[in-house]
């Protein structure tokens with residue numbers, strides 16, 4: 001009898017640790033975090049302010065060094081890679097959404113979604129088609145030529161969502177993705193974000209303070225005292 005194929009985890013971390021030195025005092029922010037996220041799974045990361053949610057996302061996003069433990073992204077052990085290989089792994093498999101959109105101010109909505117695709121080697125035609133598809137799905141078909149300053153906060157954040165998904169990442173890391181929006185806009189943008197991530201088949205790890213929004217995700221994790229529960 002043949003066994004069902006094992007679906008490779010999108011991210012697997014084991015024994016993740018991170019400490020910071022401040023004024024001669026060592027703070028152990030992450031004290032041995034273990035986590036596996038499967039393909040297409042959307043996971044909420046809850047925890048009080050200062051519990052280490054952003055630090056954990058930075059580790060998984062391969063954005064910073066200084067971490068102990070093992071981080072595997074799409075089957076590749078990332079911790080020991082050189083900086084070029086880490087950049088390639090990040091570019092090929094990960095998408096990011098932050099609390100503030102970090103869009104390029106001099107480029108319009110469409111170009112902000114096109115540019116990361118050109119960097120990843122897509123043709124301009126292909127990149128524009130993909131940008132229009134994503135921005136259209138997010139209700140921004142009439143805003144393609146607007147620069148970030150000409151968009152509302154919710155619209156800016158939706159462009160940031162489209163940009164994060166542009167290269168079809170296996171995993172989207174979102175750090176308080178709607179944290180700077182009012183409650184009604186935040187709910188709407190988060191619902192659209194989750195629907196799009198699901199539709200694309202990407203996995204997600206979403207740091208948030210909002211229990212209600214977290215409960216709409218596949219799994220809820222709580223970071224406390226440097227560990228996950």
Ligand SMILES: Nc1ncnc2c1ncn2[C@@H]1O[C@H](COP(=O)(O)OP(=O)(O)OP(=O)(O)O)[C@@H](O)[C@H]1O
Pocket residue numbers: 020021022027029047048049050051052053054055056
């Ligand atoms: N570069 C750094 N140097 C020193 N301490 C740091 C650094 N980055 C984070 N910390 C400390 O690590 C702890 C966790 O910070 P982190 O930003 O990960 O928390 P968080 O759970 O994301 O908080 P919030 O919900 O407020 O965004 C905090 O006590 C913070 O002061």
